[in-house]
Amino acid sequence: MPDLVLDLPAWLDADQRAVLTALAARNHEAHGDGLLGLVLSGSAGRAYATARSDLDVVVVLTDEAAAGRSTVHSPDLDEAVDAWSELCDVPAFGTEGWWFRWTYAWAPVLLDRTGGELTRAVHRQAVLTPEEADAVLLDHDRLDGWLNFVYRALKNDRDGRALEARLDAAESVAWLLDVVFALAGRVRPYNKYLPWELREHPLDGWPADPLLDLVGRLLDGDPAAVRESFALVRPACAVHDERRGHTRTTATIDGWGPELALFG
Known part of the structure; x- marks a missing residue:
């Protein structure tokens, strides 16, 4: 499917690319058009990983698709889920969500099926008006x-x-x-x-x-x-x-x- 082609950073190795490709396919199979995009955060998303680093991926889903989903942890992959409305919300300083805003700073968007809205929402999280x-x-x-x-x-x-x-x-x-x-x-x-x-x-x-x-x-x-x-x-x-x-x-x-x- 052409719209599932991932924009993977050059610094990722073959194993990491395979994990991310499989993750995209699995989420598309589970959610279809409810899968809006993928964001690579953490050390791997910033070319700052060590041999002990895992992959931290934010799976962005429609609000309906995100219902009932939660973060899945494994030794190689942390798969967090963000509903579209959550990604578009910009928490104020001092609120519970403030701490998570930097998650999106300089984080590569691997997949954006929203025509660029998701990429803009990711950038917005990490900047202050x-x-x-x-x-x-x-x-x-x-x-x-x-x-x-x-x-x-x-x-x-x-x-x-x-x-x-x-x-x-x-x-x-x-x-x-x-x-x-x-x-x-x-x-x-x-x-x-x-x-x-x-x-x-x-x-x-x-x-x-x-x-x-x-x-x-x-x-x-x-x-x-x-x-x-x-x-x-x-x-x-x-x-x-x-x-x-x-x-x-x-x-x-x-x-x-x-x-x-x-x-x-």
């Missing part, structure tokens, strides 16, 4: 929360509390990454894929190796790294505000008033 970026940064306090942790880290360092400073600096990392990726209009990757994404899909203004080095030094509690992170985020927020036509992120930072002296 300007309004979503503002929501992450401001409505969900990721920017202000990050400022709180780096401020506490510097206060503890100033007061000779080395362990406490290290803990706060380390805790600031997750918040910092949410801020950095929101400013770039992208969903933050899972930790496993952070180096991969930064190197394979660079963030404008955030070169991979310097940012990864900064993260490592923050995890070590280096107060110089804490101040460096502030020096990088502040102008990035100004650029974001100019692009958005508001001053909300800059105002959040400026709202710390005299306390900002500690960041100098």
